[in-house]
Amino acid sequence: MTIGDSIQNPTNLNLARLQDDLTEWYRINHRHFPWRETKDAYSIFISEVMSQQTQLSRITAAWDEFLSIWPSVESLANSNLSDVLTFWTSHRLGYNRRARFLREAAIKIVQQFDGEFPRSVDLLQTLPGIGPYTANAIASFAFNTGGPTLDTNVKRVLHRAFGPFDNASDMEQLANHIMPQNNSRIWNNSLMELGAITCKTIPLCDLNSCPWKGNCNAYSSQNFSIPVSSNSSTFKGSDRQIRGEIINILSKRDFMTLSEIDSHLFSSMPPQYNSNLLPPLLSSLESDGLIQLDMLDQISIVRLPR
Numbered sequence: 001m002t003i004g005d006s007i008q009n010p011t012n013l014n015l016a017r018l019q020d021d022l023t024e025w026y027r028i029n030h031r032h033f034p035w036r037e038t039k040d041a042y043s044i045f046i047s048e049v050m051s052q053q054t055q056l057s058r059i060t061a062a063w064d065e066f067l068s069i070w071p072s073v074e075s076l077a078n079s080n081l082s083d084v085l086t087f088w089t090s091h092r093l094g095y096n097r098r099a100r101f102l103r104e105a106a107i108k109i110v111q112q113f114d115g116e117f118p119r120s121v122d123l124l125q126t127l128p129g130i131g132p133y134t135a136n137a138i139a140s141f142a143f144n145t146g147g148p149t150l151d152t153n154v155k156r157v158l159h160r161a162f163g164p165f166d167n168a169s170d171m172e173q174l175a176n177h178i179m180p181q182n183n184s185r186i187w188n189n190s191l192m193e194l195g196a197i198t199c200k201t202i203p204l205c206d207l208n209s210c211p212w213k214g215n216c217n218a219y220s221s222q223n224f225s226i227p228v229s230s231n232s233s234t235f236k237g238s239d240r241q242i243r244g245e246i247i248n249i250l251s252k253r254d255f256m257t258l259s260e261i262d263s264h265l266f267s268s269m270p271p272q273y274n275s276n277l278l279p280p281l282l283s284s285l286e287s288d289g290l291i292q293l294d295m296l297d298q299i300s301i302v303r304l305p306r
């Protein structure tokens with residue numbers, strides 16, 4: 001009988017065994033990262049936002065450096081946005097909007113929560129840029145009070161072990177069902193780690209001794225399909241890439257004129273990337289609060305916000 005069969009008939013599922021097998025596997029096999037050794041919500045918050053688009057193994061140096069510059073939520077709340085954006089871009093940490101939200105969340109925590117991170121998932125989600133995944137991650141890793149953290153890796157594990165699922169809400173129901181009470185810290189870490197190092201796109205069920213392979217639907221059928229991803233858009237040449245490049249070049253100057261940005265951006269790009277793209281991109285960056293458009297001696301200039 002597979003885990004999936006047992007979920008259809010929960011009386012057959014030995015949940016305690018399932019949970020123990022996974023957390024024991026985690027204790028023996030997990031990778032050591034500094035944010036896994038702390039319960040400090042601010043440090044965990046920074047690692048979660050950084051890791052949303054960057055592999056964990058690549059953010060250790062950036063996380064250390066960020067915390068040495070802005071060691072507390074108060075210091076980040078008092079920072080200059082342009083400094084945070086410059087840091088984000090120079091460390092290639094993905095969407096610049098996340099850097100702005102990070103600082104805005106710090107300001108809100110200082111102003112509305114006396115500098116203390118809220119402990120509940122609902123309150124965490126009132127902070128700028130924090131959605132259900134990040135709220136559950138912070139609540140779990142800092143306070144042990146979160147719900148399931150359904151990132152891409154976890155969805156892949158659940159889909160293979162228990163699925164396939166007809167819809168996202170069936171998977172969420174299952175994720176809640178199998179989660180041990182009051183133990184979200186180790187549970188979410190364990191599931192995320194299983195997805196990251198064993199139940200990878202090409203799974204290493206035997207090589208990495210997956211603790212669930214004796215009952216996994218995918219292992220028993222040898223059908224290792226993965227859920228359809230909603231994040232499959234191409235980055236190279238995308239608006240996101242060009243927006244990132246604009247922030248990157250602005251971070252090296254006090255300001256630039258439109259024609260300077262234009263020639264810097266498009267001179268070495270294929271013809272489909274041309275000046276026509278610049279106005280809408282600048283306008284979207286301005287409405288996201290990531291740049292300022294000003295006039296200087298009757299010439300339009302662009303700079304990072306101060």
Ligand code: SF4
Binds near residue numbers: 157161199200204214
């Ligand atoms: S047995 Fe293989 S497919 Fe199943 S959960 Fe483990 S690693 Fe994933």
